[in-house]
Amino acid sequence: MKTSDFNFDLPEELIAQEPLADRASSRLLVVDGRTNDWTHKHFRDIKGYLKEGDCLVINNTRVLPARLYGERVGTGATIEVLLLVRRELDLWEVLVKPGKKARVGEKISFGGGKLVAEVMEVIEGGNRIIRFTYDGVFEQILDELGEMPLPPYITHRLEDKERYQTVYAKHEGSAAAPTAGLHFTPELLEEIRGLGVKIANVTLHVGLGTFRPVKVDDVLNHEMHSEYYVVEQEQADIINEAKAAGGRIFSVGTTSTRTLESVTDENGIVQPGSGWTKIFIYPGYTFKIVDCLITNFHLPESTLIMLVSAFVGKELTMQAYAEAVKEQYRFFSFGDACLFLTK
Structure with missing residues (x-):
């Protein structure tokens, strides 16, 4: 077939x-x-x-409003993170673009530091395991900072x-x-x-x-x-x-x-x-x-x-x-x- x-x-x-x-x-x-x-x-x-x-x-x-746009701590380079699977409370498997800027130990700041992610591991297929730190309720922060992960064939912004x-x-x-x-x-x-x-x-x-x-x-x-x-x-x-x-x-x-x-x-x-x-x-x-x-x-x-x-x-x-x-x-x-x- x-x-x-x-x-x-x-x-x-x-x-x-x-x-x-x-x-x-x-x-x-x-x-x-x-x-x-x-x-x-x-x-x-x-x-x-x-x-x-x-x-x-x-x-x-x-x-989840699972698409986040952040900055690499130290350089200010823009990084996109897409949440895939929640492994533990604050531990997520994610897709990162560009991946080469997300080595183990790198930190990414979102919303001026409201949410910070540290790359813990690079796994098979190139996805990352990251750990989030934040003050407050994660879901509320994500709702404020995240965007809907619309499929690539949708090019219009969802209001x-x-x-x-x-x-x-x-x-x-x-x-x-x-x-x-x-x-x-x-x-x-x-x-x-x-x-x-x-x-x-x-x-x-x-x-x-x-x-x-x-x-x-x-x-x-x-x-x-x-x-x-x-x-x-x-x-x-x-x-x-x-x-x-x-x-x-x-x-x-x-x-x-x-x-x-x-x-x-x-x-x-x-x-x-x-x-x-x-x-x-x-x-x-x-x-x-x-x-x-x-x-x-x-x-x-x-x-x-x-x-x-x-x-x-x-x-x-x-x-x-x-x-x-x-x-x-x-x-x-x-x-x-x-x-x-x-x-």
Whole structure:
């Protein structure tokens, strides 16, 4: 299976640079994997595809304002630091640019000294382990000094940080948003609950690997990045009870899908717990729990479009993407959405 099999032509002007004023007004391409048909809707119409007894699974991770711009103590040289993984309370794995100016022992000052980082270790792949020192509450200082780590294809500045958060974001830890969830509003979620649909929460802290391209020719040689997940007992019960009663599991985004498929056993039962997942879903994978997938339009040759292709088939996926390009849908993080139905 070749990475190039998942390529498609995308005009640059279709890459959404800013979120819409009304989250739920984005377009929705509904793709029926049972009939190979599609329908053009708006996202708020998604409630018409949900019914009593179904379960909507959302990822309640919250994006950290993880991009910091500081100065190298002693020289004043500008250094960019992107927080990746919190190893301990004040110990972080980070990506540093330029890396050559971040040797072990170097100190970086942010916000005139409100936050200071010392490089403790250089690890495999060139990332750094740094330790922060500060007076006060780290999260408050980070919120003041940090910027949202928008993907590289978004070149416009985001004025409102909350627009890169879902309305149900709760647990901080992501370096990127679970973007399928950006389309939901509190009002739309209440309407969905009013239909008798259960809403379950899982947590997957999205890592920087989300943006990394597949660099190998053979898909099977790609190594996935690890991401931390949490599925609580109460939430697992909601999902399992809905499934057992004949309800469909609607997964919001590839992040929720990877979480669910990581924690579901061979009997189709979601097991609560926490840990790290490197699950790589590509065509040939048999889904254990997810029945319907809500997701944005993804980059060519990405692991995310491979996941979608595993869900409804590569041919139908590529046809749907061609249709979206033809109809000038908005692509990627701030773009429009798809609903893929299999039952």
